[in-house]
Amino acid sequence: MSDIGEIRTEAIDADALGRGSGFFDACRRYLADRNIPEQEFPLFYCRLSETLLHRGHRENAVECARLAFDLQPETEETAHLCAWVFSNCGCYLEAAEAYERLLKIRPHWVVGHRHASGSFAAAGQIDCAIVHAKTASDRDPDSLEFAMHAGCLLQSANLYQEATDYFARAADIEPDNCLVLRHLSTAKFALDQHQDAVTLALRALARAPDDRSNALHATELLLRIGEFDEAFEIISETVDTHPRDAVARRLLSEAEMLRGRAEDALSTIDKALAIAPEMAEYHLHRANLLYRLGRLDEAAEAFGQAAALDPSNPDAKRSQLTVYFDTGRFTEALAIGGELIKASPDNDEYAQAVLQILNRRFETLDADYVLLSERELRPCRGLRPPPGFFARLQTQGRVIQALLIRESRTRFGDSRLGYGWAVLEPVFHILMLSLVFAVMMRGRPPIGDQFFIFYYTGIIPYHLFVHASSSMTYAITSNGSLLQLPLVGTFDVLMARGLLELLTDALVAAILLAGFGAAGFGALPHDLLGVSAAALVVWLLGCGCGFINAVINAFAKSWDKIWAQLTRLLYFCSGIFYVPGMMPEWIRDILAWNPVLQAVDWFRASFFEQYEPHWLDRSYLSIIAVVTLLAGFGLERGLQRRLYEPL
Amino acid sequence: MIMLDRVSKTYRTRTGRKTVLRDVNAVFEPGHNFGILGVNGAGKSTLIRLLAGSEAPDRGSISRYARVSFPLGFGGTFHGVLSGRENVAFIARIYGAGIRSTIDYVEAFSELGEYFQMPVNTYSAGMRARLAFAICLAIDFEVYLIDEVTEIGDQRFRRKCAEAFRDRMLRSDIILVTHNPQTMRQYCDRGAVLANGDLTLYDDISTALGRYHRLLQEKA
Numbered sequence: 001m002s003d004i005g006e007i008r009t010e011a012i013d014a015d016a017l018g019r020g021s022g023f024f025d026a027c028r029r030y031l032a033d034r035n036i037p038e039q040e041f042p043l044f045y046c047r048l049s050e051t052l053l054h055r056g057h058r059e060n061a062v063e064c065a066r067l068a069f070d071l072q073p074e075t076e077e078t079a080h081l082c083a084w085v086f087s088n089c090g091c092y093l094e095a096a097e098a099y100e101r102l103l104k105i106r107p108h109w110v111v112g113h114r115h116a117s118g119s120f121a122a123a124g125q126i127d128c129a130i131v132h133a134k135t136a137s138d139r140d141p142d143s144l145e146f147a148m149h150a151g152c153l154l155q156s157a158n159l160y161q162e163a164t165d166y167f168a169r170a171a172d173i174e175p176d177n178c179l180v181l182r183h184l185s186t187a188k189f190a191l192d193q194h195q196d197a198v199t200l201a202l203r204a205l206a207r208a209p210d211d212r213s214n215a216l217h218a219t220e221l222l223l224r225i226g227e228f229d230e231a232f233e234i235i236s237e238t239v240d241t242h243p244r245d246a247v248a249r250r251l252l253s254e255a256e257m258l259r260g261r262a263e264d265a266l267s268t269i270d271k272a273l274a275i276a277p278e279m280a281e282y283h284l285h286r287a288n289l290l291y292r293l294g295r296l297d298e299a300a301e302a303f304g305q306a307a308a309l310d311p312s313n314p315d316a317k318r319s320q321l322t323v324y325f326d327t328g329r330f331t332e333a334l335a336i337g338g339e340l341i342k343a344s345p346d347n348d349e350y351a352q353a354v355l356q357i358l359n360r361r362f363e364t365l366d367a368d369y370v371l372l373s374e375r376e377l378r379p380c381r382g383l384r385p386p387p388g389f390f391a392r393l394q395t396q397g398r399v400i401q402a403l404l405i406r407e408s409r410t411r412f413g414d415s416r417l418g419y420g421w422a423v424l425e426p427v428f429h430i431l432m433l434s435l436v437f438a439v440m441m442r443g444r445p446p447i448g449d450q451f452f453i454f455y456y457t458g459i460i461p462y463h464l465f466v467h468a469s470s471s472m473t474y475a476i477t478s479n480g481s482l483l484q485l486p487l488v489g490t491f492d493v494l495m496a497r498g499l500l501e502l503l504t505d506a507l508v509a510a511i512l513l514a515g516f517g518a519a520g521f522g523a524l525p526h527d528l529l530g531v532s533a534a535a536l537v538v539w540l541l542g543c544g545c546g547f548i549n550a551v552i553n554a555f556a557k558s559w560d561k562i563w564a565q566l567t568r569l570l571y572f573c574s575g576i577f578y579v580p581g582m583m584p585e586w587i588r589d590i591l592a593w594n595p596v597l598q599a600v601d602w603f604r605a606s607f608f609e610q611y612e613p614h615w616l617d618r619s620y621l622s623i624i625a626v627v628t629l630l631a632g633f634g635l636e637r638g639l640q641r642r643l644y645e646p647l
Numbered sequence: 648m649i650m651l652d653r654v655s656k657t658y659r660t661r662t663g664r665k666t667v668l669r670d671v672n673a674v675f676e677p678g679h680n681f682g683i684l685g686v687n688g689a690g691k692s693t694l695i696r697l698l699a700g701s702e703a704p705d706r707g708s709i710s711r712y713a714r715v716s717f718p719l720g721f722g723g724t725f726h727g728v729l730s731g732r733e734n735v736a737f738i739a740r741i742y743g744a745g746i747r748s749t750i751d752y753v754e755a756f757s758e759l760g761e762y763f764q765m766p767v768n769t770y771s772a773g774m775r776a777r778l779a780f781a782i783c784l785a786i787d788f789e790v791y792l793i794d795e796v797t798e799i800g801d802q803r804f805r806r807k808c809a810e811a812f813r814d815r816m817l818r819s820d821i822i823l824v825t826h827n828p829q830t831m832r833q834y835c836d837r838g839a840v841l842a843n844g845d846l847t848l849y850d851d852i853s854t855a856l857g858r859y860h861r862l863l864q865e866k867a
Binding site for chain 2: 330
């Protein structure tokens with residue numbers, strides 16, 4: 001059968017000229033013409049196939065091989081040739097079948113298993129490939145190639161335990177082969193035998209320190225087990241020896257990032273990107289670094305670049321959306337969100353993200369107010385000097401005045417009469433009690449001839465003291481919110497209360513006096529100046545106690561109750577409805593220490609011409625008042641910051 | 648201009664003393680709007696009150712070379728028994744502003760209608776916020792301190808506030824605390840980050856937002 005070349009030429013010519021129905025018809029005609037016996041057909045087709053393949057006619061070669069293979073399955077030569085043609089023409093599954101048939105004929109042909117395995121693997125049938133690969137290696141345990149092949153196949157099928165066994169076999173054959181060591185290391189790492197894996201990787205690196213694959217592998221493993229410093233040492237050496245290696249730089253950047261040197265990592269990845277600018281993953285890494293460094297605007301841009309280079313990967317876009325959202329650029333975030341939803345309409349997470357953006361946008365002021373833009377027009381404002389002493393005094397006066405007005409409105413805020421009650425209440429009180437005492441004492445009071453006047457001269461100084469000292473007790477606790485105003489201080493609040501009490505009591509005193517005059521009691525103070533002085537001094541004493549009370553009350557909440565009891569006791573000890581002269585001398589001597597009693601007597605001594613008690617000591621009262629006031633001021637000033645809790 | 652000179656401030660909490668500022672020097676320059684950033688509990692509100700003068704620092708001094716507002720949106724100064732009008736009059740008196748003109752402005756701006764004459768007790772939280780906002784705008788401050796209140800009321804009222812603020816910002820500065828980065832970008836050209844007792848000022852808001860972001864990450 002020496003004329004295969006001839007028939008081939010003839011057949012092709014026939015095909016080209018359109019005679020007959022094609023190449024294989026021509027072949028059949030040739031076989032018939034020459035009376036070739038049927039048992040020789042397979043061999044003919046095999047040879048034909050071989051020749052065709054040699055001359056580059058792959059399709060016809062495969063068809064010929066198929067014809068031969070179908071015709072005579074049991075011949076070794078046919079099977080061998082067919083396998084050879086099939087595997088050279090990319091028909092791996094058929095090649096594998098041919099090898100399997102060959103193995104039935106030649107069961108001890110170890111290389112055949114290797115070939116079958118390779119074909120199955122190429123055809124994507126990993127399971128069959130693994131069976132043959134294992135057979136090959138097990139039959140010939142001294143073959144490095146068989147062991148490696150089996151190991152790689154098992155590894156790709158995620159059968160790491162078995163893969164380790166075969167790689168170990170390979171390592172026994174060639175203990176210094178770096179590739180084998182790397183593979184064994186990878187398989188061991190997959191089995192979580194991290195330490196062994198790293199040891200192997202480092203052994204490979206020690207065998208061939210200049211092989212960058214060893215360095216990259218070792219670095220990657222070290223980074224994964226958290227040995228960042230060691231990984232950094234290795235990879236930085238590799239970067240020094242291979243300065244144009246982008247992968248090494250990418251790993252170096254990772255190592256730097258994991259060591260907490262985000263700035264260094266950023267400059268390294270920038271260099272890697274200078275070598276390989278099209279790597280989307282590098283851009284993603286860089287964006288994450290920028291994000292971590294808080295350079296959000298640049299991070300957003302880098303995520304955008306990563307997304308543009310690798311449009312199929314939505315992660316970059318999703319990250320970009322997060323950055324925009326975090327920096328408050330909801331419009332941009334929304335645009336990205338729209339793209340994400342458009343690309344994958346069924347993704348719940350993206351839908352949620354967009355919903356969140358929309359919600360946030362509604363919460364904020366309208367985006368079309370670009371408030372900063374017009375500020376450029378603004379003239380520069382000069383510095384206002386801090387207020388001087390007089391300005392501060394003026395402000396304080398204003399504040400106390402405002403507080404006074406506010407206090408007067410709120411004191412009896414719920415009732416219709418308002419401040420009127422503040423005046424009327426003591427007026428009624430004094431009239432009622434005067435009446436009671438007048439009846440009880442039957443006729444003449446100790447001084448003067450009207451019990452009303454007598455009681456009046458006692459109760460007014462007492463009220464000045466008690467009202468000021470008591471109402472100031474609550475001034476801070478009930479004005480906590482007001483104290484949040486920068487201009488309002490505890491002193492202002494206290495003074496306003498005290499002043500309001502003074503004004504109210506003065507008003508009450510004047511109204512009563514006018515009333516007495518109208519009723520014909522004809523009582524005018526003998527020494528108006530003295531009366532005013534007594535009133536003022538006792539009020540100052542009240543203020544001093546008020547300041548102290550306010551401070552104590554800030555620390556001891558029930559102090560106001562105790563003070564209320566003390567003032568009640570004071571009512572009986574201050575000579576309001578009697579004069580000390582009516583008392584036994586020893587009692588009078590004790591009572592004379594009471595400053596309020598002194599105030600009452602001072603008031604009466606100035607009111608009534610004929611009354612001048614010898615125990616009255618105006619300077620004693622004045623000193624007590626001044627000392628108390630100073631003590632109160634001092635306490636208030638010193639403890640100012642602890643008197644109220646900021647809201 | 649507000650100048651902090653070696654200012655320290657701590658406050659007591661149930662778990663012990665908390666440091667807001669530790670020996671901080673800082674200058675809030677005029678002509679710039681500052682956004683103050685900080686994680687929850689860093690003491691942003693305390694800082695605003697310090698700048699306002701509502702609270703005094705433990706050590707150091709704060710000098711204000713401008714008329715600084717009280718912390719805006721703070722409705723606590725209202726007395727519940729007094730009407731909106733009386734409360735406005737009180738604030739006007741304190742700041743020495745014209746009482747009549749202030750009342751008229753607030754009445755028109757706050758849109759409280761009949762409620763303006765009613766005790767503040769009867770107001771809703773939104774109405775109180777509107778009243779506070781209007782009062783703060785009515786008085787001509789040079790620096791406005793705003794603590795998380797730009798998001799009050801309905802959308803229309805917010806728009807109105809933004810408009811009013813845009814006019815006011817032609818002559819006044821603001822120092823703003825908000826968790827909303829967009830609001831911050833809209834109002835502020837500079838930023839400050841308060842963290843671990845340290846206050847750092849930044850010349851642009853993006854850097855400040857970035858730094859703040861890192862803080863959040865470190866915390867998480």
